[in-house]
Amino acid sequence: MRTKRVLITLLIGAASIAVAEVKLPAVISEGMVLQQGQSVPIWGWADPGEKITVNFDGQHKEVNAAPDGSWQIELTPLKASAQPAEMTVKGSNTLKVRDVLVGEVWFCSGQSNMEWPMSRITNAEEEIKKADNPLIRHFKAPRRYTPTPEKDIDASWTTTAPATIAGNSAVAYMFGRRLHQALDNVPIGLINSSWGGTRIEPWTPTCGFRGIPELSDILRRVENATPESEMHRKLLNKYIADLNNWIAVSKKLNSQGKPITPAPAFPRELVFESGTKGAHQQPTVLYNGMMAGIVPYAVKGAIWYQGESNRGDGMLYLAKTRALVEGWRKEWKLPDMPYYLVQLAPYKYGGDEDLLPEMWEAQATIPKKIPHTGYTVINDISTLDNIHPPNKQDVGARLANQALNRTYGIKEIEWSGPIYRNYAIEKDRIRINFDFAKGLKTRDGKAPDWFEICGADGRFVKAHAKIAGESVLISSPGIKNPTAFRFAWHQLAEPNLVNHLGLPTGAFRGGEKIKIDGAKQLKELSGFRPIYEIDLPASPELGGGAPAYKLDNSAEVGQFTRMAYLLQLQNSTGIQYVMTAMDTFTKDVRKLTIPHLATKTLLQSKVSNLTVRSNVKGVPELTDDNGGCIEFGSMNYATPCSQNLPGGNNKSYDFDDTLAETGGYGCMQVHSWKTRNTLFAINNFNSGPVDIGIGNNTGNEHPDYTFMRNGEKYDIRRLTIYVR
Helix, strand or coil: CHHHHHHHHHHHHHHHHCCCCCECCCCCCCCCEEECCCCEEEEEECCCCCEEEEEECCEEEEEECCCCCEEEEEECCCCCEEEEEEEEEECCCEEEEEEEEEEEEEEEEECHHHHCEHHHCCCHHHHHHCCCEEEEEEEECCCCCCCCCCCCCCCCEEEECCCCCCCCEHHHHHHHHHHHHHCCCCCEEEEEEECCCCCCHHHCCHHHHCCCHHHHHHHHHHHHCCCCCHHHHHHHHHHHHHHHHHHHHHHHHHHCCCCCCCCCCCCHHHCCCCCCCCHHHCCCHHHHHHCCCCCCCCCCEEEEECCHHHCCCCCHHHHHHHHHHHHHHHHHCCCCCCEEEECCCCCCCCCCCCHHHHHHHHHHHHHHHCCCEEEECCCCCCECCECCCCCHHHHHHHHHHHHHHHCCCCCCCCCCCCEEEEEEEECCEEEEEEECCCCCEECCCCCCCCEEEECCCCCCEECEEEEECCEEEEEECCECCCCEEEECCCCCCCCCEECCCCCECCCEEEECCCCCCHHHHCHHHCCCEEEEEEECCCCCCCCCCCCCCCEECHHHCCCCCEEEEEEEEEECCEEEEEEEEEECCCCCHHHHCCCCHHHCCEEEEEECCEEEEECCCCCCCEEEECCEEEEEECCCEECCCCCCCCCCCCCCCCCCCEECCCCCCCEEEEEECCCCEEEEEEECCCCCCCEEEECCCCCCCCCCCCCCCCHHHCCEEEEEEEEC
16 A cells, blocks of 8 residues: 555656646748848747747847747847758757758748649759759648647758659749849748648638728638637627527427427537538638748748639739738738739630739739739740649749849849830820830730720720830721720730830730710611610519610600610629610510510510621621521520521520510520520519620520529619610
């Protein structure tokens, strides 16, 4: 018995003197590169109150661990050194961090084009063989998403060598290699935290979303799922109260032998999903899992190659980038941290060809709206059939040259291609002026391409362009009073305009805002009289009643032989229009209107002498063509073809459907069956939300917009009906 008591006493004594070993995060480890010229945080964990000392490069720092065991010191600014040194961290135990260099450290993030490895680039074998540079170090975060910020990351520093470089980020390495060469072989640290296919929102910390009204819904989602937030506690307390009430009621009902209702469902908004497809795309979760354990490691700046998964955001991407950049700067406590992003390369995405130019516009706006940021244009080194252009050498070098000029102040290193500055209308032409336009020329010696110009009708046409000093003059024979212009406004645009460096020009647009009724000036409408006009509501809820036309001159029409429809759609990105004129298919002017339910309209026929004008890509320009048809039905319609028009599809709604005499969906459609194009379609106007569109729909399998319910996409939906 005495032996047992002694053993217990010894165990208790051992436990009382045991302490937690001092621990460092993975990013502070052998082979690391510390940032020169600024304060360098060193942090870790130990027992609460434990005294920690850090020694490096002649500096001696002391701190006591906080009540939660965390500790942090800051080394005063260091000078660059390629001589490996040792850092000592001492508490209850001693850690020695060997092979430490001091130089320049950059954070590298984004999706697959940033993640793209050296093994899959142009001249990969040759590049890997010569990648023998122990002064360039890499730290690659593994893929991981978490609902709350992680304190550490399971990774280590590696030295650049042929045996280790193949799987590392090519853009990051090429960026670092150029910095290393231009900064007198200073050591370079590259922290790579990237994941293919990811959106921008998961990389953004919670604080970044605050104060940006456009992103309030994202902030709400994050705070709902954050246990520390007031919103989370309020929702959880309500759920607990509801659950307790259910338990009390259920106990009473059960004691009475009565049935009970199911328990209230746990609110899904209180947690981030885990283990499901796309769970890593939730806001903040990649910052939490792949970045929080790195911050506040001292860095000079960040490079970013992402956006493919946010294509379609348009100018909202600017707000999301502001959240990302400002969030990173707050977490790193570096208010002026440089941030350089890469333009998305032209690529055959399919679908709406304007989505990529709208993303380019947002990307190009970032340096104008967010201080200490930059944009690298790469539309000359794209691969239209490959979303991952293998030429990562030029991408990294261009990023580095901008950093060398703007961050490191080496002004003799030029970095930019021509950047649009402003314009001036000179009678029937437009002069477009550029910055960084020294030696303005074309890459192939031909006239500048991918310029478009438009007049008051908003219809963009190819422009004749010529270089005049550091400007470009554009015009078109058919436009006497130009109002607007755009450049490289297509997802496949690889324009040839460059400066003396051979660097390219990015997409842009400018000019006066096109007026919604500009298309009324089309010469093809000469001699026509407007008889009806309506601004269609997005969700009419008419119940089959007559729509309210703001113009109705039908009582004064008389006889007519020709008729025309002009549909104009406007939203924040511009105006679309289509004008279709044809020989009349009825003598009753009332049948030219929207075939609402009360009309019991069933009009389906070919039309003669069809003339079409539109500014929407893909809509054919026709003149007196006999390949048109209409489908005007006040009720439902079905997919089987009824007119036996060539190319009609029995499985999807298109230019040859079957009009029904029941239901109330409704359609008003004009088609070019010969070219298999929907010219315009307005459907579901009896109850809404309305389907509407110009040109073949690419949003689902139905070219005539059936089931799109997209009316709210447009601020104005104006239909004007003419006769002659």
